[in-house]
Every structure is written in C-alpha cells, then in structure tokens.
Amino acid sequence: MSGIIYADNAATTRLSRCALDAMMPFLTDDFGNPSTVYAPGRTAKKAVESARFKVAAAIGAKPEEIYFTAGGTESDNWAIKSTAALKKEKGKHIISTAIEHHAVLHTLQSLQKRGYEVTFLGVDRAGNISLEELRSAIRPDTILITVMTANNEIGTILPVKEIGEIAHEAGVLFHSDAVQAVGHIPINVAQMNIDLLSLSGHKFKGPKGVGALYVKKGLRLPSGMHGGAQERGLRSGTENVPGIVGLAAALEDAVTHIDANMTKVSVMRDALIKGLTKIPHSRLTGDPVNRLPGTASFVFECIEGESMVLLLDQNGICASSGSACSSGSLDPSHVLLAIGLPHEIAHGSLRLTINEDNTQEDIDTILEKMPRIIQRLRDMSPLWEEKNAEVK
Amino acid sequence: MYSEKVMDHFNNPRNVGELKDANGIGQVGNSVCGDIMKIFVKIEDGIVVDTSFKTFGCGAAIATSSMATELIKGKTVKEALRLSNKAVAEALDGLPPAKMHCSVLAEEGIKSAIEDYYKKQGIELETVLKADEE
Numbered sequence: 001m002s003g004i005i006y007a008d009n010a011a012t013t014r015l016s017r018c019a020l021d022a023m024m025p026f027l028t029d030d031f032g033n034p035s036t037v038y039a040p041g042r043t044a045k046k047a048v049e050s051a052r053f054k055v056a057a058a059i060g061a062k063p064e065e066i067y068f069t070a071g072g073t074e075s076d077n078w079a080i081k082s083t084a085a086l087k088k089e090k091g092k093h094i095i096s097t098a099i100e101h102h103a104v105l106h107t108l109q110s111l112q113k114r115g116y117e118v119t120f121l122g123v124d125r126a127g128n129i130s131l132e133e134l135r136s137a138i139r140p141d142t143i144l145i146t147v148m149t150a151n152n153e154i155g156t157i158l159p160v161k162e163i164g165e166i167a168h169e170a171g172v173l174f175h176s177d178a179v180q181a182v183g184h185i186p187i188n189v190a191q192m193n194i195d196l197l198s199l200s201g202h203k204f205k206g207p208k209g210v211g212a213l214y215v216k217k218g219l220r221l222p223s224g225m226h227g228g229a230q231e232r233g234l235r236s237g238t239e240n241v242p243g244i245v246g247l248a249a250a251l252e253d254a255v256t257h258i259d260a261n262m263t264k265v266s267v268m269r270d271a272l273i274k275g276l277t278k279i280p281h282s283r284l285t286g287d288p289v290n291r292l293p294g295t296a297s298f299v300f301e302c303i304e305g306e307s308m309v310l311l312l313d314q315n316g317i318c319a320s321s322g323s324a325c326s327s328g329s330l331d332p333s334h335v336l337l338a339i340g341l342p343h344e345i346a347h348g349s350l351r352l353t354i355n356e357d358n359t360q361e362d363i364d365t366i367l368e369k370m371p372r373i374i375q376r377l378r379d380m381s382p383l384w385e386e387k388n389a390e391v392k
Numbered sequence: 393m394y395s396e397k398v399m400d401h402f403n404n405p406r407n408v409g410e411l412k413d414a415n416g417i418g419q420v421g422n423s424v425c426g427d428i429m430k431i432f433v434k435i436e437d438g439i440v441v442d443t444s445f446k447t448f449g450c451g452a453a454i455a456t457s458s459m460a461t462e463l464i465k466g467k468t469v470k471e472a473l474r475l476s477n478k479a480v481a482e483a484l485d486g487l488p489p490a491k492m493h494c495s496v497l498a499e500e501g502i503k504s505a506i507e508d509y510y511k512k513q514g515i516e517l518e519t520v521l522k523a524d525e526e
Contacts (some may be wrong), residue, residue: 152480171422266506303448304426304448306450307451310402310403314403323426343424381446382446382448383428385410391450
C-alpha cells in the first residue's frame with residue numbers, strides 16, 4: 001500500500017508491527033491447542049491467559065471478566081441476545097439509540113421479532129442522546145440499556161459513564177459497543193459503570209476476526225457458543241491464539257501511547273475539519289468537541305458520497321461515505337438521518353478517519369485534493385446549477 | 393465492484409456539461425433517492441446530432457449517463473428512443489445489481505429529453521411512438 005494515503009481507520013487499520021511480532025510464533029512453531037496438556041498446549045494456554053490479563057488491564061477490568069470472540073459483531077450479538085434470555089422473566093424491554101452500529105441495531109430488530117420491545121432514543125444534531133429522555137424511557141420491565149461508546153460514522157462520544165449511572169440506579173444492565181473507542185480514548189469499565197462491553201481487534205491495529213466481550217463478574221450470562229467449553233464454558237471453540245495474542249499486543253501498545261496518540265491525531269483531525277469546512281456548502285457532522293480523535297466527518301451539498309470516494313481513490317486516498325450508494329440501499333445511513341440531515345444532504349457524506357500512522361503530509365495532500373474533487377463533481381451536478389441559480 | 397468500463401466512464405465522462413444549443417432537455421430522478429440526471433439533446437432532421445448530461449449521483453449514475461449519451465449520439469431519434477437500460481448496462485460490461493436503477497434512470501433521461509424536444513414542436517411523444525409502431 002505504499003503511496004496510498006489511508007484515511008479509513010474506522011473501517012479497519014493496518015496491523016501494527018508489535019502485533020505481528022507477537023503473533024508470529026503462534027502462526028509458526030507455537031501452534032498448540034490451549035486445551036491440551038503437553039508443552040506446546042501449555043505455551044498456547046499461557047499466551048492466551050497473558051493476553052487476557054493485558055486486555056483486562058487496558059479497560060480497567062479483571063482478567064476473568066474478559067472473553068475472547070471472533071470480533072465486535074459476535075460480542076454485540078452475544079451480549080444482547082444472552083442478556084435478553086437471562087432477564088426474560090424480569091421483562092422484555094430494551095433501550096438503545098437510533099445511531100447504533102448494525103451489529104447492535106439488527107440484533108435488537110431480531111429480538112423485536114421475538115416479542116421484545118425496544119425503545120430507540122433519538123439524538124440531537126451532534127449525535128447526543130438526552131439523559132432525561134433515557135431516564136423517562138426506563139420501565140419496570142426494562143432489562144438492558146445498550147448505547148455505543150462512540151459513533152462509527154460521525155465520531156460523537158456518548159456520555160457512557162452517566163448512562164451507566166442511570167442504568168444502575170434503576171437496576172438495569174448496561175452494555176456498550178465500544179468498538180470505535182477502545183484503544184483510541186481512555187476506557188475504564190469499572191469507573192464508567194459498564195456491565196458488558198464489546199471490542200474488536202482490527203480497529204486498533206490488531207488482527208481481523210478477533211474481539212472480546214467484557215462481562216462484569218457475577219453476571220451469569222448464558223453461553224454464546226456451545227461446544228468444547230473454552231473460555232470457561234461461555235464461548236466454545238478452539239481459541240484463535242495468534243489473533244488473541246495480536247489483539248492484546250496491539251491494545252497494550254495503543255493504551256501505553258494513548259495520550260500522545262490522542263494529541264497527535266486530534267491535531268491532524270482538527271486541521272482536516274478546519275480546512276474542509278472552508279469549502280462552501282459543507283459542514284461537519286457529529287459533535288464538534290466531544291468526538292473521537294481520529295474522526296473527521298462531513299457532508300458536502302449537491303454531490304454524492306460514493307463519487308467523492310471514487311475520485312479520492314483515483315488520487316490514492318482511501319475514505320468512506322454513508323451515502324445510499326455506499327450502503328447498498330436507497331437510503332443514506334440511519335445515523336445521518338438520525339442527526340436530522342435531509343436525505344439529499346446526507347447523500348453527500350464523507351468520513352475521513354485517521355490514526356497516529358498518518359502524517360501532516362497526508363493531511364496536506366487531502367486538503368489540497370478535496371476542493372478540486374468537490375468542484376469537479378459540483379460542476380457536473382444539476383443540483384449545484386440550481387443552487388447557484390437560487391443565489392443569483 | 394465496478395467494471396473497468398464503468399470506472400473509465402466515471403473517471404473520464406463523455407459528453408459532460410450543459411449543451412448550449414440543446415433543443416430538448418429532460419431531468420429525471422430526485423435528490424431524496426440520491427440520483428438526478430439532466431440530459432440535453434440537439435436534434436436535427438430526425439438525428440441526435442449532439443447530446444450531453446449533468447448528473448448528481450454515484451459512480452454508476454455518472455457512468456451510465458456518459459454511456460447512454462455516447463450510445464445515442466449520431467443516431468436517429470427512433471433509435472435513441474429504443475435505447476434500453478439493459479443496453480446501457482451491457483455496454484458498460486455490466487453493473488452491480490444494486491446499481492441497475494442507474495441504467496433505468498439513464499434510459500428515462502434520454503426519453504424525457506426527446507419528449508421535451510417533441511413538446512417544443514407541439515407533438516406528443518405518444519403519437520410519435522404510435523406512428524413508429526404502425
């Protein structure tokens with residue numbers, strides 16, 4: 001990927017060197033199955049337990065509260081479906097938001113079909129929920145509140161700590177999909193009142209296909225996968241040893257350097273925001289202040305997002321869009337509609353997500369190319385012609 | 393995934409921009425759905441002597457506009473009216489299933505521009521099509 005400016009780190013990240021180095025032995029000589037008793041098995045088992053220790057330390061949990069999974073989606077499915085099963089005697093009401101990732105949204109919709117009731121809290125222009133609204137949505141039969149830590153499309157960081165407090169005052173369990181947040185902003189499950197938390201390796205320079213679910217001690221969550229009783233009987237299946245080791249190495253590295261990375265990345269993000277919102281008829285999406293350090297998300301009027309992504313690609317820049325054409329449906333993303341953008345403006349969304357491996361030169365190149373790309377598409381847009389006619 | 397041809401027509405769109413001396417203009421689609429095509433035609437002696445487009449939309453919308461205008465340029469109006477969305481998609485070496493509606497829009501855009509041309513002559517497109525069938 002040399003010569004390419006990668007600005008889609010919310011989609012996935014490049015595997016870090018330290019993660020690769022940590023994984024290599026387990027992809028080669030140390031191939032043992034952690035469930036076996038002989039030496040190679042013990043080596044693998046030790047590596048998995050050491051990884052569990054590191055992941056726990058990174059999010060303020062105890063090692064026995066960490067369960068490895070195949071990724072964020074599995075963690076979300078498991079947390080939500082199993083809580084629903086566990087608490088069904090108490091009730092069948094769940095509270096969530098209108099801006100959750102599909103891994104949460106579609107899981108909740110599957111529960112709706114099975115007789116569960118879900119309240120999706122709306123969000124304001126910045127993507128924030130109202131805590132008052134959350135409080136008044138809680139009912140005696142509410143069993144779970146699931147709210148993401150930070151949004152994947154607009155970068156808004158949600159008030160997770162306060163949400164957890166409200167949940168616990170009401171005796172309701174609290175799950176947070178923290179896939180975009182872990183490794184990028186400080187997370188402490190104990191301080192943040194979180195009972196269940198999903199994370200994914202490849203969002204913080206770990207490998208793909210591996211994630212974890214934090215389950216607060218004492219919570220007797222039903223098994224997410226039946227079989228050989230790995231992960232203390234809760235998540236069967238032979239452990240993805242190289243993946244688990246890589247995830248832990250990447251997370252340890254991310255957390256060690258989190259302050260420096262946040263500073264470096266947010267400076268570059270702010271340069272992108274400052275530069276690109278200078279383009280006429282453009283605006284930032286998401287919370288202007290309380291946002292992920294690496295997420296710069298926008299809408300540009302009168303042009304369509306996928307076209308922007310394709311032209312950026314032609315210029316060697318990888319980015320993404322929440323337009324209908326990018327989502328494979330006729331509607332723009334549910335997140336952009338939830339923050340109140342009209343359809344025609346939501347179609348012109350662009351998301352640039354950077355991390356500490358990006359450079360100021362990357363930012364300068366993006367800022368240099370973007371105005372030309374936007375002008376090129378506007379020049380061929382009948383909507384732009386109409387907009388200019390209105391002005392005149 | 394787009395074909396090489398789609399990418400070529402997206403990256404180097406043919407016939408893009410306003411046609412100053414167009415005698416037929418059609419606009420189809422809407423901004424809510426995320427695709428708008430405006431097609432310009434200049435018709436002389438029953439021939440589409442020139443054509444162009446302006447499009448708001450995704451890669452496929454721009455590529456189908458480009459290809460559709462290429463396919464009718466220099467053709468008779470009757471031939472242009474017979475242009476099908478399938479022909480546009482095939483000429484582009486296919487479109488992803490979710491993008492086929494872009495080719496439909498291109499076909500409709502061409503028809504709409506020609507309809508506008510006839511309307512300016514005081515002729516309904518329906519009568520032209522009927523006469524064509526007979």
